[in-house]
Each structure stands twice: as C-alpha cells, then as structure tokens.
Amino acid sequence: MTAVKILVDCSGSMAGDSIAAAKRSLQAVVQQLGVGDRFSLSRFGSSVEHRSRGLWSVTDPTRLAAQRWIGALDADLGGTEMESALMSTIALAQTVASDVLLVTDGEISAIDQTIESAKTSGHRIFVVGIGSSPAETHLRRLAEATGGACDFVAPGEAVEPAILRMFARLRSPQLIDLKTVWPEGV
Numbered sequence: 001m002t003a004v005k006i007l008v009d010c011s012g013s014m015a016g017d018s019i020a021a022a023k024r025s026l027q028a029v030v031q032q033l034g035v036g037d038r039f040s041l042s043r044f045g046s047s048v049e050h051r052s053r054g055l056w057s058v059t060d061p062t063r064l065a066a067q068r069w070i071g072a073l074d075a076d077l078g079g080t081e082m083e084s085a086l087m088s089t090i091a092l093a094q095t096v097a098s099d100v101l102l103v104t105d106g107e108i109s110a111i112d113q114t115i116e117s118a119k120t121s122g123h124r125i126f127v128v129g130i131g132s133s134p135a136e137t138h139l140r141r142l143a144e145a146t147g148g149a150c151d152f153v154a155p156g157e158a159v160e161p162a163i164l165r166m167f168a169r170l171r172s173p174q175l176i177d178l179k180t181v182w183p184e185g186v
Contacts, residue, residue, distance in 0.1 A: 002037040002171050003055055003098035004029075005123075007089045008073065009082075009130075011045035013105055015075035018130050021159035022103050023073050028160065029101070029167045030066045033058045040092050041069055044085030045077020055093040080106030083114045090121045099124040099148065099170050103163060104139070105131040111138045115145045124148035126170045128163050131155055147174060 041051035143150035
C-alpha cells in the first residue's frame, strides 16, 4: 500500500511550462495509484490549500476528482512559502504512515527548522525541483534528512520522467539498518 501526500508549488514563478508539466506528471501519478493506496492533494504559494483534510482511498470517483483538481491547477498563489505548506501537509492524516511528493521551483526559508520538523514527523520527503532556481542544497538536505530523495529538472528538460521516477522511488520499500557481512578473509 502506498500513502502519499502530493504537494505542488503553485506560486507565480511556476507559470507557463513548469505548471503545465507538473499537471501532466501528477495526472500520471494519480493514474498509477491502485486499490489500497491512499493520497491527498495540496497546493501552495503564499498560502496552502488542501483538497481534503485527510487521505482519500483510491476509487474511481476519488481518482476522477483528483484528475479534475490537478487539471485546474494554476500558478496563481503568489510567492513560495514552503515551510508552512510542508508542515501543514505533514499534519494531514497523522494516523497513517505516509510520504510527501513535493514538486517545486522555489526556495525554503528557515531550512534548519523545516528539516528538523520534517525529520520528527516520520514522513519521507521526495522532491522534484523544477527550473533554473530551485534551492538545490536546501531541497537535497530536506530529502536526505527524511530518508527521501531529490531530483532536479533544468529549464527545457522534460519534467514528467523526473516526477514519475520520484514516485517510483517513493513506492519502493524503505530499506533501513542495512548491514554487509563479508566472509572471513575478504
């Protein structure tokens, strides 16, 4: 079972190709969700908007509602206030172990506090940074500190493959406490 909280940057800087590519990619992500999976949808800019206050179970009606919501996304929410959006999204449906898929082109302020809060939440953060100015160092630190992953898409590159790769990583089992035992004499 996959439980994913999708958080997409809808700040003004995502206008044009970035938001269009994010919409196509997220449509494909929703199509890949299967029976037993759960998800939420949120968008942010200067404020955060959640499609629901909890996780939806995947059904034909919820998938259709998600497709419509994603199709209506626009880069119309002002600046990029990622910290409050991330914390608000993490707070959704705390009773279910879930991860966050974050699609953004922006900066994070108060990065150390954001990373600490994300680490203690138990959520892995999977980030796709889009465009020429994502805060690469901060986004990478956020993903790595939570056991997630981070990928970046340069201007002109196809966004869809990166988001679908990141979603595949999110769906992979989390490996922890791995140990390598070498035979004696090696």
